Amino acid sequence: MSARRLVSLVLAAASCAACSPIQSALDPQSPQAESLHELFWLFVVVCSVVWLAVMASLTLALLRNRSTASEATAAGSRTPALAVGAAVVATVLIVAGLTIASFLATRSLATDGGGLVIKLRGYQWWWEATYPAEGVVTANEIHLPVGRPVRMELSAADVIHSFWVPQLQGKLDLIPGRDNAVTITVTKEGVYRGQCAEFCGLQHAHMGLIVVAEPPAAFDAWARAQAAVAAAPTEPEAQAGAALFQAKACSSCHAIRGTAASAKVGPDLTHVASRRSIAADVLPATRGAFAAWIVDPQTIKPGANMPAIALEPAELRALSAYMTALK
């Protein structure tokens, strides 16, 4: 048990020295992921034993003292026949056991829907999250209250994607024309990273998702803030940006609640600056990153469904100021 812990610790540590939200099935942070992790090690131990046994018999067979070989052949192949038979019986028992273990694990993972519902919709190549009861629409970053079961309703707008936050839960696909749902309960505060796991085209590699698990009070505050419409910018530069946003193509794709922009092609930007990162966890949500993204999304994320839009330097500054103001 402790050796196992040690191995997983080493693996996890070797893999992640600095980065804050890691994304690893070896570092479970929820009861579900924990039990998957246990199951995983059960399999590893059993399979390792099986493999070592096979290797041991192979080695013995190869290194056997051949002077006795003739006798063995003379005595017929009774002993090996018995050994093979026993091995087959052992195999049957082991796989039966592993099947039952998997079945029980599946059963224990199944939890019923909880109070909170999040609709997660996959787009090429970003996530839209809607909290129907709370009136929140956001993108690429979801917040959860610790300790409360959350029902994630998964759907896809274009092609198949897959929702996977390894530290919290196994993955489940988002499939056009089909509705999937999974319930997760996060017990530890923290920031977790997930990533789309089903190949979905050019930017499948950059379809990250951030999950923030926080105490219920903090969550409620967050939800209230997100549900609110965008505050009108106060700085002149940001105000100019707001006007530009409506005038330029931006508003034909994005929504900013509280303004005229209400398109649904791209992420809802009402509180985009409140997120930790933008463009599905490709850039931090800083002013410089906004500018970089707006001026040339195609270099940062080639193929992304947002075109580069011709802007004067001043316009760019204004727009990024506006974005940064959308807390």
Next chain:
Amino acid sequence: MKQRPALDVGGLPLHGLGSASPTWWGTLAFMLIEGTGFALVIAVYLYLMSLAPAWPPEAPPPDLAAGTMVTALLLASVVPNLLLSRWAAAGDLRKVRFGVVLMTILSSAPLIVRAFEFAALNVSWDTNAYGSVVWLLLGLHTTHLLTDLVDTVVLAVLMFTRHARTSRRFGDVQDNALYWNFVVVTWLPIYVCIYWLARV
């Protein structure tokens, strides 16, 4: 290696019929391939049916007349087909010639009626998935009717040439007859699918 004669096969026939003929087995193997194909398309039909809220979706079921007529024609052709196979086994060239011509006619007839079946489906392939799968089923089977007809025609011509009087040719006739039976038999579940499952 040195050789030691152990068996003389000089007395064996130059060509075997039925299960002694590789061609016969080849025909069976192809029937297995195509039979699997038909079975899978039928499975696709049932799968889509199981997902749909209503079946057929937003379309009247296919009209029965043409399809039933094709079924009747196909079933009727089985008897002369079996006879032809028997004549070929007996090596009776005169009857076989008559038989292949007859079968040419009998296998064109359902093809002609088949043309009306497509219209009787009451749905186009690009209307919805239901339309797609019934067209696929019908199209796939029609392809088989068509290729077997071409086969039969070529064989019929061959039977009037100097190449006709060999046991190999009679074997070909038997294999072709076997294949026609297969085409008829596979039609029955397809017929039930297209016409009757859309009515339950």
Next chain:
Amino acid sequence: MNGTEGVRHPRGRDLPPEERERRLRRIWDPPRGILGALSVVDHKIIGRRYIATAFVFLALGGVLAALIRIQLATPEGRLLGPDVYNQVFTVHGANMMFLFAVPVMEAMGVYLVPLMIGTRNIAFPRLNAFSYWIYVAGGALLWIAFLLDFGPDVGWFGYVPLSGPQYGYGKRADIWAQMITFTELAALAVAVEIVVTVFKQRAPGMTLDRIPLFVWAMLVTSFLVIVAMPAIMIASSALILDRLVGTHFFNPAEGGDVLLFQHLFWFFGHPEVYIIFLPAVGMVSTMLSTFARRPVFGYLPLVMSLITIGVLSFGLWAHHMFTTGLPRVGESFFTASSMAIAVPAGVQIFCFIATLWLGRPVWRPPLLFVAAFVVTFTIGGLTGVMVASVPLDSQVHDTYFVVAHFHYVLVGGAVFPLMGAIYYWFPKMTGRMMSDRLGAWVAALVFVGFNLTFFPMHVLGLQGMPRRIYAYQPELPWGGLNLFVSLASIILFAGFLLFFVDVVRSAVRGAPAGDNPWNAPTLEWATTSPPPSYNFDGIPVVTSANPLWDDPETLPVATGLRVDRRELLVTSVQRAEPEARESSAGASIWPFLAAVATTVMLIGSIFSPWAVVWGSLPIAVALVGWFWPKGAPEDEA
């Protein structure tokens, strides 16, 4: 039609050996010239071409693997953009599966099965020629498209909707789908030939329990091909129809279903992996018995395990779809059936070890590869058991853990045995030995390189690295291991390179092999190396499962076949009793022409449905030309 008719014709028995050989050569030797080369129907020549072509595709696929490894060696790799990367891994996967692994196994069967069962050519030799040309055309289609930058970019299983009419740009997905049609056509043709060859052309006396295990493996494999391939044909055709004429099979908006494609694909795709693996099991059994110097332990259990795996393989497809949200009861069933495969697979491994235990192993290169196989495949099989568990798979599905699993089983389970098989049968195919010393180096480099390359991928997958990503951010903890993997793959590449070097070197100046250099027991070693165009002077008569060990000096043969036409012996399915002296089709250009016509039609149909209509006419003409009797002696009776 009757026995007496043949009496007029000269028989081998009545002639002095040199004269008999001269006459046999005259009728069996392939025609000369370019036209002759296109008309060849000799299973050995076609088999050799098939094998060589498949290895070219292996090398090409390996080059793509190198590109993948360079790209992923560091975070945010700059060698390939996402568009090219997606083509690269798709073509790597599709090429390896459809143009290398399946064809090479079929090709080994095409070359070896007729020799191992003691006949003069494969059944339906012209179909065999056709199959090869179709295969080449399919491979050319994929690679030319790739080199022109419109190679498929949807993954080797081309899931909809990404490959569908809305998201699959241009003709890329069509190329993928049609390449499949080509290779499936080729594989189906070979499968039919092998089934009929094994059923009907076995040497007299080769009863079911005397069939070499490799032949059993090819027989089961061929049945898998026959039953599994129609599913992918339907999937890819339905996809093309959706894209070309607006059907809605996979369009949820019009009653179609996205998962239907996955069901169809994997109903084929899972048996496919055993189509690759079972022939390898057959090769291992054959080599093992030769180099352990005893009959393989557990012939009957091995045959039963081949058949059991074949049957079970049709009940596992949904284990590739565990994360799609299928009903839980169904998923558990697929877990159980997947794990059940461990039992027949275990039987195989245990019998192999028992054979080594009872025998006196001789360390020549083929046995090295067999040992590498046992070690490596067992790891891959055990990770297979892990991913067969629904809950466990929900963490590792679509990650590098799965990439590691399938390379362990594909490379460890199929490519290692295949390389051993090349070392083993190369002397038969070329008359020259490969190098023992280089062979040991190849085995060592490939074994070490492989494990260092692919074992860390398990860890990467668990650390959350999804597959099919062209880049990963530096903050993610995968850089170190990826670099390690990429460096280790250099050893692997070196091993393969050395293998190719050895093949070429040995083909030119390897030591002459002699008929039976390994002192092996099966019939292919009863004839010269390389075998004459007619394989056997006299058709062997079989009295045991290891004929050449019973009597290494003289071969009992059947006499009485004619020497003025291509003739071979047809025997009964079960007991292999002689039934007829069947003729075997001679060389013909028509299969080539038919393949060209088919190619034109299939490629045309990517662009217009009318190509099917007009393209069928030349095909029909070619087929009539193919089957129309030319009055050759082979058309008699």
